[in-house]
Amino acid sequence: MEKNNISYIDLDQAKAFKALETLSPLSLEKLLTTSAIAEKTAASGAGLSYNYAAMPVGEKQLELLEQLTEEMQLIGKFRLLAAGGVMNTGEKRKVLHHLCRSELVGKVLDEKGQDIGAFYREQQRRFSDFAGKVHAGEITGSTGKAFTTVLQIGIGGSDLGPRALYLALEGAVEAKMKGLFISNVDPDDAAAVLSGIDPERTLFILVSKSGTTQETLTNRDLVLSWLESKEIPGLKPGKQMVAVTSATSPLAGSDTLLDSFYIDDFIGGRYSSTSAVGGVILSLAFGPEVFDRLLKGAAETDAIALNAPFRENAPLLDAAIGLYLRNILHYPVTAVLPYSQALSRFPAHLQQLDMESNGKRVNRDGKPLGYSTGPVVFGEPGTNGQHSFYQLLHQGTDIIPLQFVGFKKSQRGEDRNDEAGINSQRKLNANLAAQIIAFAKGKEDVNPNKSFPGGRPSSLLVGDRLSPEVLGALLAHFENKVMFQGFLWNINSFDQEGVQLGKILTKKLLSGETEDQELMAFDTLLR
Structure with a gap:
């Protein structure tokens, strides 16, 4: 037993899991009924909902999965995490990314008795004020010209999440500045991005929590060298660069930089999009009020994940059903398929979030596990993926569970009707609905080449329109899903x-x- 009566056991020691193993697999085609489609839905915040009618789980599976989440104390562990428990056992750290958007269970204090949430809020206030001054022209480039572009230099969690969110917001709100990213240490990445910018009007954000990330510092030096090579009178490269780093890193408070904004070791890179890592560039690109809206959506999902009953708790349901697919049906791969071009880089972010968090072979005490943990995750926007890898998904030898994401309305609102009065968004969503049924039901044909076996499970996350609030909810849904699955597998999802x-x-x-x-x-x- 650990504090707050929270205990940790491996998945295969749980009574509910052993009971799940005794159940016979169900026919997806028989489970997928009109009433099930209407009933099997749970909330995930900001109007986003999770539908699992096309998943191979019946009432008995759901009852045992609920018992499993209770036996493994998932909500209790989330409460302990949110209250500042040391949940990153490998590095002996708290895990506090939720504090960037809400105080779920009250204040969390550091070893000196300081309110950590207040520290995060102060950093948000600072970079919000900074963004406002840039937009107002009070902070300009070193030659006096207004900044029109913001370019983030970072890799891993300093790039994938913020880049995915930036691209997702481009069509939702009017941009104040153009956003760009350099991540790969491959010099061609930096060269391609730098070739299209105005040196005097570009603000650079250097993101490295440690201040020592090899790829990021290499790209910083390349950028500084490029700026110096322009030989522009009055241009001071360092004074067009801010840092997002820890207060103890070599970059902190450097007088060679325009400013520094801080994060700490309690926020892991892949969970850092709602901290200054994502907040600085998103506030500059779209305005602090847009970033606030994203945080609001994330906070709504966090509250549902922490408090809602099992059948109404979308992140918890998604995690439990995902575990059933991985550990009972033994599917090693899953695909995330957003039917939204704005989410083109969201699967790449989820690859890191899920595979870096739960790609573990030992439990939280360092002991080898006797069962599978995190799946391989990949994805691409629909309908592009339909003309790429869906062939294998439909008729390949392996069953790959699918997670669809869709929206009732287009983000930009720029659409047209064809001769039959049907617009592009309607065609996009008709494709999505058709794929769910095609995967689930399949089609028999006397020609084996044209026969579809069906029985391919999928879930659907659906919202009205991809707004900043819905985007925040979507981000937090997957963060909480991954966290819950880590608890189920009894692994450390945070190193x-x-x-x-x-x-x-x-x-x-x-x-x-x-x-x-x-x-x-x-x-x-x-x-």
Whole structure:
């Protein structure tokens, strides 16, 4: 037992899980009825809802999954996390990204007795004020010209989430500044982005919590060198750059930068989009009020995840059904398929969120697990994916569960009717509905090549329109789903040691400190 009467056991020790293993698989085609489609829906905040009518779970499975979430104390563990419990056992840290948008269970204090939530709110106030002054022309480039572009330099969680959110908001609200991103240490990435900007009118955001991220600092130096090479009178490269970092990093408070905004070790990179990591660029690009709306949607979902009963709690339901697919039906892969071009990079963010969090083979105490954990996640917007990899999804040898995301209305509102009076959004959503049924029911044909086996499960997250509030709810839905699944698997979803070994070998190779002959041989092939 641990504090607050919270206990931790491996999934295969749970009574409800053992009972789930004894159930026979159900026919998806028989479960998918008109009444089920209407009834199997739960809220996920900001008008976003989760429908699981095309999932192979009946009443008995749902009862046992609910018992499993209670036996594994998922809500209690979320409460402990939100209250500041040390849930990142690998690094012995709190996990506090929820505090960036709400105080779910009251104040959380640090070791010095300081209110951590107040620290996050102060940083938001600071970067909101900063964005307002940039928009008002009170803060300009070093040559006196107004900033019109903001360019974020970062990698991993400093790029994937903020970039996905930026692209998702472009059509929702009117932009105040153009947003761009450089992430890959490949010099062609930076060169392609820099070739299209005005050096005097671009504000750069350098994002690295540690202040030592190799790829990010390499790109910083490349950008500074590029700016200096322009030889523009009065241009001071450092004075067109701000940092988002920890207060103890080498970048903190540097007098060579225009300003610094802070995060801390309690917010992991892939969970940092609602902190200054995403907040600075989104507030500059769209305005602080738009970022506030995104936070409001995320907070609504957090409240549902923490308080709603199982059948009304979309993130919890999604997590439990996902576990059933992974550990009872043994499906190793899942696809996220947004029928919205605005979410073109959202699956890439979810790849990191899910696979970096739950790609673990030992439990939270470091002991090997006897069952599978996080699935492989991939995705692409519809309808593009239909003309790409859906062939394998429909008729391949493996069943891959699908998570569709759709909206009743287009984001930009720019549409037209064809001769039959049907507009593009209607065609998009007709495709989405058709794919759900095609995957679930399939089609028999005397020609095996044209026969569809069906029985391919899917869920649907649906909203009215992709607004900032709905986007925040969508982000928080998946963050909470991943967190709940980590609790179910009894793993630490908040560290990422898997990225470290390659970094260490890279550093040794670049410094000439390695004697690994095979490593050097591969390096020789690339020279």
